[in-house]
Amino acid sequence: MIEMIDRAKEIIQFQEMIKSWTRKELRTRYKGSFLGFLWTFVNPLLQLVVYSLIFPFIMKFNQENYAMFMFVALIPWNFFTASLQGASGIIVWNSSMVTKVYFPREILPISYTLSGLCNMIFSYMIVFPMLFVFRVSFTWNLLWLPVLFFIQTILCLGLTFIVCSINVYFRDLENLISVGVLALYFLSPVMYDITAIPSKLQKIMFLNPMTGLLVMYRDVTFKGVALDIKMLFISLVYACVICFVGWKIFIKLQKKFTEIL
Amino acid sequence: METMIEVESVSKKFRLYYDRPLSLKERIVTGSKGVYKEFYAVKDVSFKIKKGSTVGLVGQNGSGKSTMLKMINRTMFPDQGKIKVKGKVASLIELGAGFHPDLSGRENIYNNASVFGFTRDEIKAKIPNIIRFSELEGFIDNPIRTYSSGMYARLAFSVAIHVDADILLVDEILGVGDINFQAKCANKIYEMRKDGTTILMVTHDMSTIDRLCDYAIWLDKGEKVSEGEPKEIQYQYLAFMAGKQEERRKSETEENFNKEESDLDKDVEGEAKEEKETRIEITHLGDHFGNGDLIFTDFKFINSRGTDKRSFYTGESIKAKVFYQCQVPPEKLLPNIGLEVYDEQGRLIYGSNTAREGQKNIKLKDKGEIDIELKDLQLLPGDYKFGVAVADVEETGSYDHYHNIAQFKVYSNSHDIGYVRLQHKFVVDGTEVESSFKGVL
Structure with a gap:
């Protein structure tokens, strides 16, 4: 525990590195392309166009405004998958730095997660005008969004810690994860509403840390209803536990990074 | 502190x-x-x-x-x-x-x-x-x-x-x-x-x-x-590194040499039977040329303490020992013994021979040893090649001649540049500047 406090202090000292690496992550993602940083907005917009074309005409769902219904959950889901899939390589890709320069290793997962958060926020900026276009009513409940962002960031950080450090030892993890993520996608209420699931199965679905968050994202944006405070609290605790355990694992594993890489 | x-x-x-x-x-x-x-x-x-x-x-x-x-x-x-x-x-x-x-x-x-x-x-x-x-x-x-x-x-x-x-x-x-x-x-x-x-x-x-x-x-x-x-x-x-190199070199040459020595013995016996018909070929000392009336059979570097070495300190005295053998009666030869020192790239740094030094009347035996002593070797750190020859006094041709019979290393604490250390001192306004150069260890 004392070790963790010391590390936390050091990480705060390196906050400038977190900032500049987050910025770098964001800036270099679309560097070299014609639209550049604009892609951060264009990408989700195009996704929305695809969904709103496909679903009403090709696949018929009963859900009204299905594209929007799905979109508000898909954006957080993208952040979640990035913290599993993209995160697996962050230590390995930066091996030249990790093996040769000292800095608190946590900086890499932290800045990666923060760049994911920024991306999600930018994507949500598309959501607001779209809610208007699709005539979904705005409510004060939208103000819960920052809280949800916060909880999800903690959760994603924890997962990133675990995935990126274990992947140094078992490179197979990357491949396992991409399959796992696909399975989770169908087991999470992204494409469908949680209420469409029998209540017995619902309990099992809540073992997935994203389930609660997805339900709440949809409640406050698409449905415009107040969220379940109990669910919010459980999600927060769940995220904190994962983050804590993830950090512990990371601290333990990071000592041998240089030797293995 | x-x-x-x-x-x-x-x-x-x-x-x-x-x-x-x-x-x-x-x-x-x-x-x-x-x-x-x-x-x-x-x-x-x-x-x-x-x-x-x-x-x-x-x-x-x-x-x-x-x-x-x-x-x-x-x-x-x-x-x-x-x-x-x-x-x-x-x-x-x-x-x-x-x-x-x-x-x-x-x-x-x-x-x-x-x-x-x-x-x-x-x-x-x-x-x-x-x-x-x-x-x-x-x-x-x-x-x-x-x-x-x-x-x-x-x-x-x-x-x-x-x-x-x-x-x-x-x-x-x-x-x-x-x-x-x-x-x-x-x-x-x-x-x-x-x-x-x-x-x-x-x-x-x-x-x-x-x-x-x-x-x-x-x-x-x-x-x-x-x-x-x-x-x-x-x-x-x-000193440690030089010792290590020495070891490696010794183990290498010993292998070669053991093989050749047995060949050599055979050859000598053969020669006793059919004089002049067979001549000894020496290969273990490297490339050489000459008419073969006299050949070098072995070579050694020793330092002032008499140990076999190939690395020396600037200022040390070294001795090159060359063993020779005449393949014609020695009276027929007009020997002129020479030495050469080259740098790593093969540039001649110094050369001399007995004829140039005024001795044109050297007698050799059938078999013997020539010592070339270099007193107070003032070469700067680097790798050098040592050459040795016996030619005739008019330098028209060599009996046996090596440009590179052995390589040696020189080390020292000197940071001087060039090949050779020239004795010098700096005197500034009447006071001599002390040099950190140490001669022999």
Whole structure:
């Protein structure tokens, strides 16, 4: 525990590195392309166009405004998958730095997660005008969004810690994860509403840390209803536990990074 | 004095995998963790480094010096022992950590400097100096993928050197940019040294240690052999290295020689039966030419103490022993014995022979030995080739002639340049300047 406090202090000292690496992550993602940083907005917009074309005409769902219904959950889901899939390589890709320069290793997962958060926020900026276009009513409940962002960031950080450090030892993890993520996608209420699931199965679905968050994202944006405070609290605790355990694992594993890489 | 780095009986073990299974499947299927051998990269090493000193860590490849540096730099952790480091550490080990090719030079300076834990304002204050030092003013806003490798290195070095660190770690000597830029870097390091920065550098080039450091630590096979004054360590190290080379050479030539000797014996017997018909061919001494009326059969270098050696200290007396054998009656020869010394590239440094020195009447036996003594060898450090010949007095042809019968090494604490040390002294306004040059050990 004392070790963790010391590390936390050091990480705060390196906050400038977190900032500049987050910025770098964001800036270099679309560097070299014609639209550049604009892609951060264009990408989700195009996704929305695809969904709103496909679903009403090709696949018929009963859900009204299905594209929007799905979109508000898909954006957080993208952040979640990035913290599993993209995160697996962050230590390995930066091996030249990790093996040769000292800095608190946590900086890499932290800045990666923060760049994911920024991306999600930018994507949500598309959501607001779209809610208007699709005539979904705005409510004060939208103000819960920052809280949800916060909880999800903690959760994603924890997962990133675990995935990126274990992947140094078992490179197979990357491949396992991409399959796992696909399975989770169908087991999470992204494409469908949680209420469409029998209540017995619902309990099992809540073992997935994203389930609660997805339900709440949809409640406050698409449905415009107040969220379940109990669910919010459980999600927060769940995220904190994962983050804590993830950090512990990371601290333990990071000592041998240089030797293995 | 304050201790900046304290290394306390530190050991680091590595696993050398013969074939490291990386995948989970392999681990499960074979049920093993792979075949590996453990070895100590660093074993029970302790030392202290005082504030403001410049310390050199020397040793051959694989002696554990780079591992040591990595542990001090906290990219690796010791298995046993403790390392205490005070203050900010900057390393010139990895230059350009985290450079991104698509970002401009300025943005990369920013990212790179943030790795050292600076705040935004601190970096902003440093940027003009860094850019000026790198001499890249005109290109600083271009993406660095457009840079040449020299420009890249200059930028990286400029950032690393502007980190106001308390401890600077340097791995090997910096081959950055052109000669002017290198000189600039060296000056900057001197400056930092003057300002009280503690410097720890790793190298296997002893002359750097002697020139830059005020203390040296010598590691071999992960263990500390000795530490102390750089000069002292340098002597020990060079003597050790020379000894090692000697060993290798001896074991090589012995093998060859044993083989040839048995051939030689046979030949001699054969010659006794059918005179002149068969002539002895000598191959173990290298390339040679001549009509073969006289041949050299063996060669040896010995130092003043009579030991067989191939490396000498400037100022030492050496003796070359050549064994000869005449294949015609010796009275028929008009011998003229010569010696040659070449540098590594084959440039003649010195040559002479008995005829040129006025002796045209030397008598040889059927079999014998010629000694060539070089008193007070004033060659500067380097590799040299020794040549020997017996020609006729008119120098119209050689009986046997080697341009390179043996190579030898010269070492010393001299930093003079050229080939030969000329005796000299500097007298400034009537006072003699003392030289640190030591002759024979």
